[in-house]
Amino acid sequence: MADPTSYFTGAQRNLLPEKTRDLIGRREHALGSAYRLFYEQPIEFVRGSGTKLYDADGVEYLDVYNNVQSVGHAHPRVTAAISDQSALLNTHTRYLHRGIVDYSEQLLATMPAVLDTVMYACTGSEANDLALRLAKHATGRRGVIVTANAYHGTSTEVAAISPSLGGTASVADWVRIVPAPWGDGVGWADQINDAIASLDAAGHGLAALITDTIFSSDGVLPGGPAGFLRPAVDAAHAAGGLFIADEVQAGFGRLGAGMWGFARHEVVPDLVTLGKPMGNGYPVAAVVAHKAIVDAFGHDVRYFNTFGGSPVQIAAAQATFDVLRDEALIDNARRVGGYLVDGILEVAGGHDANVAVRGAGLFIGVDLCTPAGAPDGDRAIAVVNELRARRVLISASGLHNNVLKVRPPLPFSASDADRFLTELDGALSAV
The missing domain is CATH 3.40.640.10 (Type I PLP-dependent aspartate aminotransferase-like (Major domain))
Incomplete structure:
Protein backbone atom coordinates (compact mmCIF):
# COMPACT_ATOMS: atom_id res chain seq x y z
CA MET A 1 0.00 0.00 0.00
CA ALA A 2 1.30 3.46 -0.88
CA ASP A 3 2.16 5.88 1.87
CA PRO A 4 -0.08 8.94 2.27
CA THR A 5 0.94 11.56 -0.22
CA SER A 6 2.17 14.10 2.30
CA TYR A 7 4.96 12.01 3.85
CA PHE A 8 8.65 12.88 3.69
CA THR A 9 10.56 10.54 1.36
CA GLY A 10 14.01 12.09 1.62
CA ALA A 11 14.13 12.93 -2.09
CA GLN A 12 14.86 16.60 -1.28
CA ARG A 13 17.04 15.98 1.76
CA ASN A 14 20.09 17.67 0.18
CA LEU A 15 18.05 20.83 -0.43
CA LEU A 16 17.23 21.27 3.24
CA PRO A 17 19.15 23.59 5.58
CA GLU A 18 21.93 21.86 7.49
CA LYS A 19 20.19 22.27 10.85
CA THR A 20 17.06 20.58 9.45
CA ARG A 21 19.05 17.71 7.93
CA ASP A 22 20.83 17.21 11.24
CA LEU A 23 17.57 17.13 13.23
CA ILE A 24 16.01 14.67 10.75
CA GLY A 25 19.07 12.43 11.00
CA ARG A 26 19.03 12.45 14.80
CA ARG A 27 15.29 11.72 14.78
CA GLU A 28 15.70 8.80 12.36
CA HIS A 29 18.46 7.36 14.51
CA ALA A 30 16.54 7.71 17.77
CA LEU A 31 12.97 6.95 16.64
CA GLY A 32 13.46 4.53 13.76
CA SER A 33 11.76 4.14 10.42
CA ALA A 34 8.21 3.45 11.63
CA TYR A 35 7.67 7.15 12.30
CA ARG A 36 6.76 9.54 9.48
CA LEU A 37 7.30 13.22 8.76
CA PHE A 38 5.00 15.45 6.76
CA TYR A 39 6.17 17.11 3.54
CA GLU A 40 9.23 16.74 1.34
CA GLN A 41 10.66 19.68 3.30
CA PRO A 42 9.74 18.95 6.93
CA ILE A 43 9.07 21.83 9.32
CA GLU A 44 10.19 22.30 12.92
CA PHE A 45 7.35 24.05 14.75
CA VAL A 46 7.96 25.70 18.10
CA ARG A 47 4.77 27.65 18.79
CA GLY A 48 1.07 27.77 17.94
CA SER A 49 -1.73 30.30 18.38
CA GLY A 50 -5.29 29.95 17.15
CA THR A 51 -5.17 28.83 13.53
CA LYS A 52 -1.45 29.59 13.08
CA LEU A 53 1.77 27.67 13.68
CA TYR A 54 5.27 29.19 13.85
CA ASP A 55 8.51 27.49 12.88
CA ALA A 56 11.91 27.75 14.57
CA ASP A 57 12.68 30.89 12.54
CA GLY A 58 9.41 32.57 13.53
CA VAL A 59 7.75 32.06 10.13
CA GLU A 60 3.95 31.83 10.31
CA TYR A 61 1.97 28.99 8.72
CA LEU A 62 -1.79 28.70 8.31
CA ASP A 63 -3.02 25.43 9.81
CA VAL A 64 -5.71 23.88 7.61
CA TYR A 65 -5.14 20.36 8.91
CA ASN A 66 -4.99 19.90 12.69
CA ASN A 67 -8.30 18.99 14.30
CA VAL A 68 -6.61 17.88 17.53
CA GLN A 69 -6.40 21.50 18.65
CA SER A 70 -10.07 21.87 17.80
CA VAL A 71 -10.65 25.20 19.57
CA GLY A 72 -7.31 26.59 18.40
CA HIS A 73 -3.65 26.12 19.25
CA ALA A 74 -2.73 27.11 22.82
CA HIS A 75 -6.20 28.40 23.66
CA GLU A 327 -17.35 30.94 21.14
CA ALA A 328 -20.14 29.41 19.01
CA LEU A 329 -17.60 27.31 17.14
CA ILE A 330 -20.11 24.80 15.76
CA ASP A 331 -21.94 27.61 14.02
CA ASN A 332 -18.60 28.96 12.81
CA ALA A 333 -17.79 25.55 11.35
CA ARG A 334 -21.07 25.59 9.45
CA ARG A 335 -20.69 29.12 8.11
CA VAL A 336 -17.00 29.11 7.24
CA GLY A 337 -17.18 25.53 6.00
CA GLY A 338 -19.89 26.46 3.53
CA TYR A 339 -17.86 29.47 2.43
CA LEU A 340 -14.82 27.25 1.92
CA VAL A 341 -16.69 24.68 -0.17
CA ASP A 342 -18.06 27.41 -2.44
CA GLY A 343 -14.61 28.99 -2.71
CA ILE A 344 -12.84 25.73 -3.49
CA LEU A 345 -15.39 24.95 -6.20
CA GLU A 346 -14.78 28.38 -7.74
CA VAL A 347 -11.00 28.03 -7.55
CA ALA A 348 -11.06 24.50 -8.94
CA GLY A 349 -13.38 25.52 -11.75
CA GLY A 350 -10.79 28.01 -12.90
CA HIS A 351 -8.30 25.20 -13.52
CA ASP A 352 -10.13 22.10 -14.78
CA ALA A 353 -13.24 20.01 -14.34
CA ASN A 354 -11.49 17.04 -12.76
CA VAL A 355 -11.87 18.24 -9.19
CA ALA A 356 -14.72 17.16 -6.90
CA VAL A 357 -15.42 18.92 -3.61
CA ARG A 358 -17.50 17.56 -0.74
CA GLY A 359 -17.67 18.19 2.95
CA ALA A 360 -19.60 19.04 6.08
CA GLY A 361 -18.66 21.98 8.24
CA LEU A 362 -14.90 22.29 8.55
CA PHE A 363 -14.17 18.80 7.24
CA ILE A 364 -13.75 18.96 3.46
CA GLY A 365 -12.33 16.59 0.87
CA VAL A 366 -11.09 17.69 -2.55
CA ASP A 367 -10.70 14.91 -5.14
CA LEU A 368 -7.91 15.42 -7.65
CA CYS A 369 -8.25 13.31 -10.82
CA THR A 370 -6.51 12.92 -14.16
CA PRO A 371 -8.16 14.16 -17.37
CA ALA A 372 -9.43 10.61 -17.83
CA GLY A 373 -11.04 10.70 -14.38
CA ALA A 374 -8.61 8.39 -12.56
CA PRO A 375 -7.46 9.29 -9.02
CA ASP A 376 -4.37 11.51 -9.29
CA GLY A 377 -2.21 10.89 -6.24
CA ASP A 378 0.85 12.38 -7.93
CA ARG A 379 -0.96 15.66 -8.38
CA ALA A 380 -2.13 15.56 -4.79
CA ILE A 381 1.44 15.20 -3.47
CA ALA A 382 2.49 18.14 -5.61
CA VAL A 383 -0.35 20.33 -4.32
CA VAL A 384 0.26 19.37 -0.68
CA ASN A 385 3.95 20.23 -0.96
CA GLU A 386 3.32 23.37 -2.98
CA LEU A 387 0.93 24.61 -0.31
CA ARG A 388 3.55 23.85 2.33
CA ALA A 389 5.97 26.05 0.35
CA ARG A 390 3.29 28.75 0.49
CA ARG A 391 3.07 28.31 4.29
CA VAL A 392 -0.29 26.54 4.27
CA LEU A 393 -0.62 23.11 5.89
CA ILE A 394 -2.94 20.39 4.61
CA SER A 395 -2.67 16.65 4.05
CA ALA A 396 -4.25 14.01 1.84
CA SER A 397 -6.32 10.88 2.30
CA GLY A 398 -8.38 8.33 0.43
CA LEU A 399 -7.68 4.86 -0.87
CA HIS A 400 -5.56 6.35 -3.67
CA ASN A 401 -4.18 9.27 -1.61
CA ASN A 402 -5.68 11.75 -4.06
CA VAL A 403 -8.08 13.58 -1.73
CA LEU A 404 -6.88 16.85 -0.23
CA LYS A 405 -7.95 16.85 3.41
CA VAL A 406 -9.11 20.29 4.60
CA ARG A 407 -9.64 20.09 8.37
CA PRO A 408 -8.59 23.28 10.20
CA PRO A 409 -9.10 24.26 13.84
CA LEU A 410 -12.68 25.34 14.46
CA PRO A 411 -11.93 29.08 14.98
CA PHE A 412 -10.92 29.19 11.27
CA SER A 413 -12.18 32.53 10.02
CA ALA A 414 -13.38 33.88 6.67
CA SER A 415 -10.05 35.71 6.32
CA ASP A 416 -8.22 32.42 7.00
CA ALA A 417 -10.38 30.83 4.33
CA ASP A 418 -9.53 33.61 1.86
CA ARG A 419 -5.84 33.09 2.49
CA PHE A 420 -6.20 29.36 1.92
CA LEU A 421 -8.20 29.86 -1.27
CA THR A 422 -5.63 32.28 -2.65
CA GLU A 423 -2.78 29.88 -2.00
CA LEU A 424 -4.77 26.88 -3.29
CA ASP A 425 -5.36 28.78 -6.52
CA GLY A 426 -1.63 29.45 -6.77
CA ALA A 427 -0.74 25.85 -5.92
CA LEU A 428 -3.07 24.42 -8.57
CA SER A 429 -1.55 26.80 -11.10
CA ALA A 430 1.98 25.83 -10.09
CA VAL A 431 1.45 22.08 -10.46
Whole structure:
Protein backbone atom coordinates (compact mmCIF):
# COMPACT_ATOMS: atom_id res chain seq x y z
CA MET A 1 0.00 0.00 0.00
CA ALA A 2 1.30 3.46 -0.88
CA ASP A 3 2.16 5.88 1.87
CA PRO A 4 -0.08 8.94 2.27
CA THR A 5 0.94 11.56 -0.22
CA SER A 6 2.17 14.10 2.30
CA TYR A 7 4.96 12.01 3.85
CA PHE A 8 8.65 12.88 3.69
CA THR A 9 10.56 10.54 1.36
CA GLY A 10 14.01 12.09 1.62
CA ALA A 11 14.13 12.93 -2.09
CA GLN A 12 14.86 16.60 -1.28
CA ARG A 13 17.04 15.98 1.76
CA ASN A 14 20.09 17.67 0.18
CA LEU A 15 18.05 20.83 -0.43
CA LEU A 16 17.23 21.27 3.24
CA PRO A 17 19.15 23.59 5.58
CA GLU A 18 21.93 21.86 7.49
CA LYS A 19 20.19 22.27 10.85
CA THR A 20 17.06 20.58 9.45
CA ARG A 21 19.05 17.71 7.93
CA ASP A 22 20.83 17.21 11.24
CA LEU A 23 17.57 17.13 13.23
CA ILE A 24 16.01 14.67 10.75
CA GLY A 25 19.07 12.43 11.00
CA ARG A 26 19.03 12.45 14.80
CA ARG A 27 15.29 11.72 14.78
CA GLU A 28 15.70 8.80 12.36
CA HIS A 29 18.46 7.36 14.51
CA ALA A 30 16.54 7.71 17.77
CA LEU A 31 12.97 6.95 16.64
CA GLY A 32 13.46 4.53 13.76
CA SER A 33 11.76 4.14 10.42
CA ALA A 34 8.21 3.45 11.63
CA TYR A 35 7.67 7.15 12.30
CA ARG A 36 6.76 9.54 9.48
CA LEU A 37 7.30 13.22 8.76
CA PHE A 38 5.00 15.45 6.76
CA TYR A 39 6.17 17.11 3.54
CA GLU A 40 9.23 16.74 1.34
CA GLN A 41 10.66 19.68 3.30
CA PRO A 42 9.74 18.95 6.93
CA ILE A 43 9.07 21.83 9.32
CA GLU A 44 10.19 22.30 12.92
CA PHE A 45 7.35 24.05 14.75
CA VAL A 46 7.96 25.70 18.10
CA ARG A 47 4.77 27.65 18.79
CA GLY A 48 1.07 27.77 17.94
CA SER A 49 -1.73 30.30 18.38
CA GLY A 50 -5.29 29.95 17.15
CA THR A 51 -5.17 28.83 13.53
CA LYS A 52 -1.45 29.59 13.08
CA LEU A 53 1.77 27.67 13.68
CA TYR A 54 5.27 29.19 13.85
CA ASP A 55 8.51 27.49 12.88
CA ALA A 56 11.91 27.75 14.57
CA ASP A 57 12.68 30.89 12.54
CA GLY A 58 9.41 32.57 13.53
CA VAL A 59 7.75 32.06 10.13
CA GLU A 60 3.95 31.83 10.31
CA TYR A 61 1.97 28.99 8.72
CA LEU A 62 -1.79 28.70 8.31
CA ASP A 63 -3.02 25.43 9.81
CA VAL A 64 -5.71 23.88 7.61
CA TYR A 65 -5.14 20.36 8.91
CA ASN A 66 -4.99 19.90 12.69
CA ASN A 67 -8.30 18.99 14.30
CA VAL A 68 -6.61 17.88 17.53
CA GLN A 69 -6.40 21.50 18.65
CA SER A 70 -10.07 21.87 17.80
CA VAL A 71 -10.65 25.20 19.57
CA GLY A 72 -7.31 26.59 18.40
CA HIS A 73 -3.65 26.12 19.25
CA ALA A 74 -2.73 27.11 22.82
CA HIS A 75 -6.20 28.40 23.66
CA PRO A 76 -5.68 30.42 26.85
CA ARG A 77 -8.72 29.00 28.65
CA VAL A 78 -7.64 25.41 27.99
CA THR A 79 -3.99 25.95 28.87
CA ALA A 80 -5.00 27.77 32.05
CA ALA A 81 -7.35 24.96 33.05
CA ILE A 82 -4.61 22.36 32.56
CA SER A 83 -2.05 24.44 34.44
CA ASP A 84 -4.38 25.30 37.32
CA GLN A 85 -5.52 21.71 37.85
CA SER A 86 -1.95 20.39 37.56
CA ALA A 87 -0.99 22.74 40.37
CA LEU A 88 -3.77 21.34 42.57
CA LEU A 89 -4.15 17.60 42.01
CA ASN A 90 -3.86 14.83 39.44
CA THR A 91 -4.72 11.33 40.57
CA HIS A 92 -7.15 8.80 39.02
CA THR A 93 -10.78 7.70 39.00
CA ARG A 94 -10.58 5.49 42.10
CA TYR A 95 -10.97 8.62 44.20
CA LEU A 96 -14.03 10.81 44.13
CA HIS A 97 -13.63 13.99 42.10
CA ARG A 98 -16.43 16.40 41.33
CA GLY A 99 -14.97 17.49 37.99
CA ILE A 100 -15.40 14.13 36.26
CA VAL A 101 -19.03 13.84 37.36
CA ASP A 102 -19.89 17.40 36.29
CA TYR A 103 -18.25 16.98 32.89
CA SER A 104 -19.73 13.53 32.29
CA GLU A 105 -23.24 14.80 32.94
CA GLN A 106 -22.73 17.64 30.46
CA LEU A 107 -21.24 15.35 27.83
CA LEU A 108 -24.02 12.79 28.15
CA ALA A 109 -26.62 15.55 27.80
CA THR A 110 -25.43 16.04 24.20
CA MET A 111 -26.12 12.37 23.36
CA PRO A 112 -29.35 10.45 22.68
CA ALA A 113 -30.94 9.42 25.99
CA VAL A 114 -30.11 5.74 25.47
CA LEU A 115 -26.38 6.60 25.54
CA ASP A 116 -26.21 7.28 29.23
CA THR A 117 -22.82 6.04 30.48
CA VAL A 118 -19.27 7.17 29.75
CA MET A 119 -15.91 5.38 30.23
CA TYR A 120 -12.63 7.29 29.93
CA ALA A 121 -9.32 6.54 28.23
CA CYS A 122 -6.40 8.58 26.89
CA THR A 123 -6.52 8.22 23.10
CA GLY A 124 -8.92 7.42 20.30
CA SER A 125 -7.07 4.15 19.80
CA GLU A 126 -7.78 3.18 23.41
CA ALA A 127 -11.41 4.25 23.06
CA ASN A 128 -11.92 2.13 19.95
CA ASP A 129 -10.10 -0.78 21.58
CA LEU A 130 -12.42 -0.56 24.58
CA ALA A 131 -15.48 -0.26 22.32
CA LEU A 132 -14.51 -3.50 20.57
CA ARG A 133 -14.11 -5.24 23.93
CA LEU A 134 -17.57 -4.02 24.96
CA ALA A 135 -19.13 -5.12 21.66
CA LYS A 136 -17.54 -8.56 21.73
CA HIS A 137 -18.57 -9.08 25.34
CA ALA A 138 -22.15 -7.91 24.73
CA THR A 139 -22.69 -10.06 21.64
CA GLY A 140 -20.55 -13.09 22.38
CA ARG A 141 -19.17 -12.75 18.86
CA ARG A 142 -15.92 -11.40 17.44
CA GLY A 143 -16.53 -10.38 13.80
CA VAL A 144 -16.12 -6.75 12.76
CA ILE A 145 -17.00 -4.93 9.53
CA VAL A 146 -14.98 -1.88 8.40
CA THR A 147 -14.61 0.21 5.25
CA ALA A 148 -11.88 -0.24 2.65
CA ASN A 149 -9.43 2.39 3.91
CA ALA A 150 -10.62 2.69 7.50
CA TYR A 151 -8.40 3.92 10.30
CA HIS A 152 -9.49 3.31 13.89
CA GLY A 153 -6.22 3.34 15.85
CA THR A 154 -2.90 1.73 16.64
CA SER A 155 -3.38 -0.85 19.38
CA THR A 156 -3.09 -4.49 18.30
CA GLU A 157 -6.88 -4.86 18.32
CA VAL A 158 -7.78 -1.73 16.36
CA ALA A 159 -4.79 -1.87 14.02
CA ALA A 160 -6.31 -5.19 12.99
CA ILE A 161 -9.45 -3.32 11.82
CA SER A 162 -7.53 -0.46 10.15
CA PRO A 163 -6.68 -1.40 6.55
CA SER A 164 -5.29 2.11 5.96
CA LEU A 165 -2.27 1.14 8.08
CA GLY A 166 -1.15 -1.93 6.17
CA GLY A 167 -3.61 -2.72 3.43
CA THR A 168 -6.24 -5.42 3.29
CA ALA A 169 -3.70 -8.14 4.08
CA SER A 170 -3.03 -6.54 7.47
CA VAL A 171 -6.51 -6.99 8.93
CA ALA A 172 -7.46 -9.89 11.20
CA ASP A 173 -9.28 -12.96 9.95
CA TRP A 174 -12.34 -11.91 11.96
CA VAL A 175 -12.62 -8.65 9.97
CA ARG A 176 -14.55 -8.10 6.75
CA ILE A 177 -13.91 -5.10 4.52
CA VAL A 178 -16.60 -3.32 2.49
CA PRO A 179 -16.24 -0.32 0.16
CA ALA A 180 -17.01 3.11 1.55
CA PRO A 181 -20.76 3.87 1.33
CA TRP A 182 -22.39 5.52 -1.63
CA GLY A 183 -25.79 6.72 -2.86
CA ASP A 184 -28.79 6.20 -0.63
CA GLY A 185 -27.05 3.45 1.33
CA VAL A 186 -29.26 0.58 0.14
CA GLY A 187 -26.60 -0.97 -2.10
CA TRP A 188 -24.04 -0.53 0.66
CA ALA A 189 -26.33 -2.33 3.09
CA ASP A 190 -26.40 -5.28 0.67
CA GLN A 191 -22.61 -5.48 0.95
CA ILE A 192 -22.89 -5.29 4.74
CA ASN A 193 -25.23 -8.29 4.60
CA ASP A 194 -22.75 -10.17 2.39
CA ALA A 195 -20.00 -9.44 4.94
CA ILE A 196 -22.24 -10.64 7.77
CA ALA A 197 -22.90 -13.88 5.89
CA SER A 198 -19.16 -14.35 5.41
CA LEU A 199 -18.48 -13.82 9.11
CA ASP A 200 -21.23 -16.29 10.01
CA ALA A 201 -19.86 -18.88 7.61
CA ALA A 202 -16.41 -18.55 9.19
CA GLY A 203 -17.86 -19.04 12.67
CA HIS A 204 -17.11 -15.49 13.87
CA GLY A 205 -20.55 -13.91 13.76
CA LEU A 206 -20.98 -10.14 13.87
CA ALA A 207 -19.93 -8.22 16.96
CA ALA A 208 -19.82 -4.75 15.41
CA LEU A 209 -20.03 -2.56 12.38
CA ILE A 210 -17.71 0.40 13.02
CA THR A 211 -17.51 3.54 10.92
CA ASP A 212 -15.85 6.91 11.16
CA THR A 213 -18.88 9.15 10.64
CA ILE A 214 -17.17 11.33 8.00
CA PHE A 215 -15.24 8.39 6.47
CA SER A 216 -12.11 10.50 6.66
CA SER A 217 -9.52 7.92 5.60
CA ASP A 218 -11.79 6.74 2.81
CA GLY A 219 -11.58 10.21 1.28
CA VAL A 220 -13.91 12.44 3.37
CA LEU A 221 -17.41 11.22 2.53
CA PRO A 222 -20.12 13.26 4.27
CA GLY A 223 -22.83 10.96 2.95
CA GLY A 224 -25.85 11.00 0.73
CA PRO A 225 -29.40 11.80 1.88
CA ALA A 226 -30.18 11.99 5.57
CA GLY A 227 -30.46 8.50 7.00
CA PHE A 228 -28.36 6.82 4.33
CA LEU A 229 -26.46 4.82 6.98
CA ARG A 230 -29.66 3.47 8.51
CA PRO A 231 -30.05 0.41 6.24
CA ALA A 232 -26.53 -0.74 7.13
CA VAL A 233 -27.06 -0.15 10.85
CA ASP A 234 -30.38 -2.01 10.64
CA ALA A 235 -28.59 -4.92 8.93
CA ALA A 236 -25.99 -5.04 11.71
CA HIS A 237 -28.69 -5.01 14.38
CA ALA A 238 -30.70 -7.70 12.61
CA ALA A 239 -27.62 -9.93 12.75
CA GLY A 240 -27.23 -9.31 16.48
CA GLY A 241 -24.29 -6.94 16.10
CA LEU A 242 -23.70 -3.45 17.46
CA PHE A 243 -23.01 -0.20 15.64
CA ILE A 244 -19.95 1.77 16.81
CA ALA A 245 -19.82 5.40 15.70
CA ASP A 246 -16.18 6.52 15.64
CA GLU A 247 -16.40 10.26 16.36
CA VAL A 248 -12.69 10.64 17.08
CA GLN A 249 -12.20 12.89 14.05
CA ALA A 250 -15.73 14.05 13.20
CA GLY A 251 -17.09 14.77 16.66
CA PHE A 252 -17.35 17.84 18.87
CA GLY A 253 -19.04 20.04 16.28
CA ARG A 254 -16.57 19.82 13.42
CA LEU A 255 -19.26 18.96 10.89
CA GLY A 256 -21.18 22.16 11.67
CA ALA A 257 -24.49 20.46 12.52
CA GLY A 258 -24.68 19.62 16.20
CA MET A 259 -22.03 17.85 18.20
CA TRP A 260 -21.90 14.43 16.55
CA GLY A 261 -21.52 13.10 13.05
CA PHE A 262 -23.87 10.17 13.59
CA ALA A 263 -26.78 12.59 14.12
CA ARG A 264 -26.40 13.79 10.52
CA HIS A 265 -27.12 10.21 9.43
CA GLU A 266 -30.21 9.94 11.65
CA VAL A 267 -28.97 6.84 13.46
CA VAL A 268 -28.43 6.10 17.15
CA PRO A 269 -25.24 4.09 17.77
CA ASP A 270 -24.82 1.47 20.43
CA LEU A 271 -21.34 2.80 21.24
CA VAL A 272 -19.69 6.13 20.47
CA THR A 273 -15.94 6.68 20.63
CA LEU A 274 -14.37 10.09 21.27
CA GLY A 275 -10.78 11.29 21.14
CA LYS A 276 -8.53 13.80 19.35
CA PRO A 277 -10.36 17.15 19.78
CA MET A 278 -11.80 16.30 23.20
CA GLY A 279 -9.04 18.00 25.22
CA ASN A 280 -7.67 20.36 22.54
CA GLY A 281 -4.37 18.52 22.40
CA TYR A 282 -4.33 17.08 25.90
CA PRO A 283 -4.74 13.27 25.66
CA VAL A 284 -8.28 12.42 26.73
CA ALA A 285 -10.76 10.04 25.11
CA ALA A 286 -13.95 8.19 25.95
CA VAL A 287 -16.54 5.58 25.04
CA VAL A 288 -20.21 6.44 25.48
CA ALA A 289 -22.61 3.51 25.74
CA HIS A 290 -25.88 2.20 27.12
CA LYS A 291 -25.64 1.48 30.84
CA ALA A 292 -26.71 -2.15 30.38
CA ILE A 293 -23.73 -2.84 28.08
CA VAL A 294 -21.28 -1.25 30.50
CA ASP A 295 -22.79 -2.91 33.59
CA ALA A 296 -22.65 -6.39 32.04
CA PHE A 297 -19.05 -5.82 31.02
CA GLY A 298 -18.14 -4.44 34.44
CA HIS A 299 -19.67 -7.47 36.14
CA ASP A 300 -17.24 -9.78 34.34
CA VAL A 301 -14.23 -7.59 33.53
CA ARG A 302 -12.40 -5.05 35.67
CA TYR A 303 -11.80 -1.82 33.72
CA PHE A 304 -9.29 0.77 34.86
CA ASN A 305 -7.14 3.30 33.06
CA THR A 306 -4.50 5.02 35.17
CA PHE A 307 -4.74 8.35 33.39
CA GLY A 308 -8.21 8.00 31.83
CA GLY A 309 -10.52 10.48 33.51
CA SER A 310 -7.82 12.07 35.64
CA PRO A 311 -8.56 15.55 37.05
CA VAL A 312 -6.20 17.25 34.59
CA GLN A 313 -7.70 15.35 31.64
CA ILE A 314 -11.17 16.37 32.69
CA ALA A 315 -10.10 19.99 33.23
CA ALA A 316 -8.82 20.07 29.65
CA ALA A 317 -12.00 18.45 28.34
CA GLN A 318 -14.26 20.76 30.33
CA ALA A 319 -12.46 23.90 29.17
CA THR A 320 -12.59 22.70 25.55
CA PHE A 321 -16.30 21.95 25.90
CA ASP A 322 -16.92 25.39 27.38
CA VAL A 323 -14.98 27.21 24.64
CA LEU A 324 -16.80 25.26 21.95
CA ARG A 325 -20.08 26.56 23.40
CA ASP A 326 -19.08 30.07 24.42
CA GLU A 327 -17.35 30.94 21.14
CA ALA A 328 -20.14 29.41 19.01
CA LEU A 329 -17.60 27.31 17.14
CA ILE A 330 -20.11 24.80 15.76
CA ASP A 331 -21.94 27.61 14.02
CA ASN A 332 -18.60 28.96 12.81
CA ALA A 333 -17.79 25.55 11.35
CA ARG A 334 -21.07 25.59 9.45
CA ARG A 335 -20.69 29.12 8.11
CA VAL A 336 -17.00 29.11 7.24
CA GLY A 337 -17.18 25.53 6.00
CA GLY A 338 -19.89 26.46 3.53
CA TYR A 339 -17.86 29.47 2.43
CA LEU A 340 -14.82 27.25 1.92
CA VAL A 341 -16.69 24.68 -0.17
CA ASP A 342 -18.06 27.41 -2.44
CA GLY A 343 -14.61 28.99 -2.71
CA ILE A 344 -12.84 25.73 -3.49
CA LEU A 345 -15.39 24.95 -6.20
CA GLU A 346 -14.78 28.38 -7.74
CA VAL A 347 -11.00 28.03 -7.55
CA ALA A 348 -11.06 24.50 -8.94
CA GLY A 349 -13.38 25.52 -11.75
CA GLY A 350 -10.79 28.01 -12.90
CA HIS A 351 -8.30 25.20 -13.52
CA ASP A 352 -10.13 22.10 -14.78
CA ALA A 353 -13.24 20.01 -14.34
CA ASN A 354 -11.49 17.04 -12.76
CA VAL A 355 -11.87 18.24 -9.19
CA ALA A 356 -14.72 17.16 -6.90
CA VAL A 357 -15.42 18.92 -3.61
CA ARG A 358 -17.50 17.56 -0.74
CA GLY A 359 -17.67 18.19 2.95
CA ALA A 360 -19.60 19.04 6.08
CA GLY A 361 -18.66 21.98 8.24
CA LEU A 362 -14.90 22.29 8.55
CA PHE A 363 -14.17 18.80 7.24
CA ILE A 364 -13.75 18.96 3.46
CA GLY A 365 -12.33 16.59 0.87
CA VAL A 366 -11.09 17.69 -2.55
CA ASP A 367 -10.70 14.91 -5.14
CA LEU A 368 -7.91 15.42 -7.65
CA CYS A 369 -8.25 13.31 -10.82
CA THR A 370 -6.51 12.92 -14.16
CA PRO A 371 -8.16 14.16 -17.37
CA ALA A 372 -9.43 10.61 -17.83
CA GLY A 373 -11.04 10.70 -14.38
CA ALA A 374 -8.61 8.39 -12.56
CA PRO A 375 -7.46 9.29 -9.02
CA ASP A 376 -4.37 11.51 -9.29
CA GLY A 377 -2.21 10.89 -6.24
CA ASP A 378 0.85 12.38 -7.93
CA ARG A 379 -0.96 15.66 -8.38
CA ALA A 380 -2.13 15.56 -4.79
CA ILE A 381 1.44 15.20 -3.47
CA ALA A 382 2.49 18.14 -5.61
CA VAL A 383 -0.35 20.33 -4.32
CA VAL A 384 0.26 19.37 -0.68
CA ASN A 385 3.95 20.23 -0.96
CA GLU A 386 3.32 23.37 -2.98
CA LEU A 387 0.93 24.61 -0.31
CA ARG A 388 3.55 23.85 2.33
CA ALA A 389 5.97 26.05 0.35
CA ARG A 390 3.29 28.75 0.49
CA ARG A 391 3.07 28.31 4.29
CA VAL A 392 -0.29 26.54 4.27
CA LEU A 393 -0.62 23.11 5.89
CA ILE A 394 -2.94 20.39 4.61
CA SER A 395 -2.67 16.65 4.05
CA ALA A 396 -4.25 14.01 1.84
CA SER A 397 -6.32 10.88 2.30
CA GLY A 398 -8.38 8.33 0.43
CA LEU A 399 -7.68 4.86 -0.87
CA HIS A 400 -5.56 6.35 -3.67
CA ASN A 401 -4.18 9.27 -1.61
CA ASN A 402 -5.68 11.75 -4.06
CA VAL A 403 -8.08 13.58 -1.73
CA LEU A 404 -6.88 16.85 -0.23
CA LYS A 405 -7.95 16.85 3.41
CA VAL A 406 -9.11 20.29 4.60
CA ARG A 407 -9.64 20.09 8.37
CA PRO A 408 -8.59 23.28 10.20
CA PRO A 409 -9.10 24.26 13.84
CA LEU A 410 -12.68 25.34 14.46
CA PRO A 411 -11.93 29.08 14.98
CA PHE A 412 -10.92 29.19 11.27
CA SER A 413 -12.18 32.53 10.02
CA ALA A 414 -13.38 33.88 6.67
CA SER A 415 -10.05 35.71 6.32
CA ASP A 416 -8.22 32.42 7.00
CA ALA A 417 -10.38 30.83 4.33
CA ASP A 418 -9.53 33.61 1.86
CA ARG A 419 -5.84 33.09 2.49
CA PHE A 420 -6.20 29.36 1.92
CA LEU A 421 -8.20 29.86 -1.27
CA THR A 422 -5.63 32.28 -2.65
CA GLU A 423 -2.78 29.88 -2.00
CA LEU A 424 -4.77 26.88 -3.29
CA ASP A 425 -5.36 28.78 -6.52
CA GLY A 426 -1.63 29.45 -6.77
CA ALA A 427 -0.74 25.85 -5.92
CA LEU A 428 -3.07 24.42 -8.57
CA SER A 429 -1.55 26.80 -11.10
CA ALA A 430 1.98 25.83 -10.09
CA VAL A 431 1.45 22.08 -10.46
